Amino acid sequence: MNLELQQFKxxxxxxxxxxxxxxxxxxxxEGDKSVNEIQSLIGSEGSAVSxxxxxxxxxxxxVGSKDGTTVVYSLRDPLVKDLLSVAKQIFDNHLAGTISLLENIRAKDL
Known part of the structure; x- marks a missing residue:
């Protein structure tokens, strides 16, 4: 793999x-949203979200696009949604492995 691709990643x-x-x-x-919508859903102050x-x-x-005076944000590449899904699956697998390990340790202690 070339260095430029590694740097990009x-x-x-x-x-x-x-x-x-x-x-x-x-x-x-889940869909395009304005800063105000994101703030409301997250429950965070505007400066942090911005x-x-x-x-x-x-x-x-x-990417952000103007809709009147409002900027609406969207994913530049819809594959980011897939990436987040895969990351969650990896986390779930890791968590399942950790739970299994703890159950094995607990069973040995009993």
Whole structure:
């Protein structure tokens, strides 16, 4: 794999490396939303949401389009939804493995 592709991947994953950005992407996976809609759904103050959206926009993960005076955000690539789904599956698999390990340890202690 060439260095430029590795760098692109690293920068892309850095853009995802924040819990609020992940939550924003999960919401945008359900459909386009304005900053106010995202704020309301997350229950976070506007400056935090706007700051994270700016990072996602600068890394080309989301795009914003004007609808009158409102900016509506969407995923730049719909495959981000699939990526988030796969990440959840990996987490679930890891969690299931950890639970199984703990159950085995508990069974040995009994």
């Amino acid at each position: 690293a920068e892309f994953f850095k853009a995802l490396a924040h819990p609020l950005r992940i939550r924003i992407l999960e919401l945008l996976s 700051q994270q959206l700016a990072i996602l926009r600068n890394k080309n993960v989301v």
